[in-house]
Amino acid sequence: MDAPSGQRVDRHFGLRERKRIATRRRIILAARESCLARGLPATTIEVIARDADISPRSFFNYFSTKEAALLGLSLEPPHEVVDSGLENLPSDLASAVVHVVFLILGNGLDDVDPELRRRVLRRYPDLLDQAQGYWKDGLQAAAATITRLLELRGQAHQYAAEMSRPLLMLAATCLRDGFEQGDRLFVDEEDTAGRLRRVATLLGGRTGTC
Numbered sequence: 001m002d003a004p005s006g007q008r009v010d011r012h013f014g015l016r017e018r019k020r021i022a023t024r025r026r027i028i029l030a031a032r033e034s035c036l037a038r039g040l041p042a043t044t045i046e047v048i049a050r051d052a053d054i055s056p057r058s059f060f061n062y063f064s065t066k067e068a069a070l071l072g073l074s075l076e077p078p079h080e081v082v083d084s085g086l087e088n089l090p091s092d093l094a095s096a097v098v099h100v101v102f103l104i105l106g107n108g109l110d111d112v113d114p115e116l117r118r119r120v121l122r123r124y125p126d127l128l129d130q131a132q133g134y135w136k137d138g139l140q141a142a143a144a145t146i147t148r149l150l151e152l153r154g155q156a157h158q159y160a161a162e163m164s165r166p167l168l169m170l171a172a173t174c175l176r177d178g179f180e181q182g183d184r185l186f187v188d189e190e191d192t193a194g195r196l197r198r199v200a201t202l203l204g205g206r207t208g209t210c
Contacts, residue, residue, distance in 0.1 A: 024062050025112045027052045032116045040124050043070075062176065067127055068134070070113065070120055078138035081145045086152055094171075094200070097146055098193040101171045104142045105135065128187045143168050171196050192208040 030051035034043040045066050056082040063069040081103060089096040121127060128135070143164045150160035174195035 023052070023058075024055065027054070027059065027069050028072045028112050029061055029116070031066060032113070032120050034071055035120050036116075036123070037186050040127075070117075070127060071132050072117065076135065078141045080104070080141045080148075083148065083152070086145070086149050089149065092193070093153070094196045095189065096149060096191040097167050097171050098175075098196060100142055100145050100149065101168065101192075102189055104145065105138045105172070125179060139168065139172075170199055174199065 012169055014073050027048060031043060031048045034047055034051055038047070043066060045059050048066060049059045049067060052059075059069070062075075064075065067073075081100060089099055096140070146164035147161045150164060171192065174192045177195065
């Protein structure tokens with residue numbers, strides 16, 4: 001049986017796991033559709049559960065909050081990128097930093113109907129701030145990864161740890177700015193890296209350094 005467009009179900013999964021994946025995706029879609037139709041305040045866990053045809057208690061087997069369901073956040077905390085993965089990042093530092101942000105902060109985001117997610121985020125960009133636990137762990141993992149990236153490339157030298165957090169926050173801000181532009185249909189790595197370079201240039205930095 002083929003997966004619906006925009007979704008992928010591993011054929012090696014057993015029936016139980018496939019059902020769990022299908023239920024998880026049904027919850028995500030129900031949350032986003034309700035948010036766009038009813039508004040965020042009216043989109044409660046009870047409403048999402050009803051629309052997804054599950055019990056409110058079952059909801060918590062998949063997501064910790066309604067915000068997590070709207071974003072499609074994984075229950076698994078984000079992890080740092082291993083050193084072998086750093087060697088395969090783009091040579092341009094801005095692109096490499098943005099890739100790390102997408103890889104770590106976006107790794108737990110389910111891509112079932114990404115356009116629907118983008119519509120929700122354009123209307124409620126503050127959602128990115130409300131998944132505090134996930135983003136806190138993700139920011140720490142991303143900062144540690146960027147520190148190792150700078151050290152591996154011999155950039156920033158002894159200031160690698162000090163520079164990683166500002167680089168990360170600039171990249172994350174550029175990403176959020178992309179979501180907030182109402183006329184944009186999507187946000188991608190190349191676009192975000194370009195924003196990061198322009199900000200660095202405006203601040204007097206060199207594009208070869210950032």
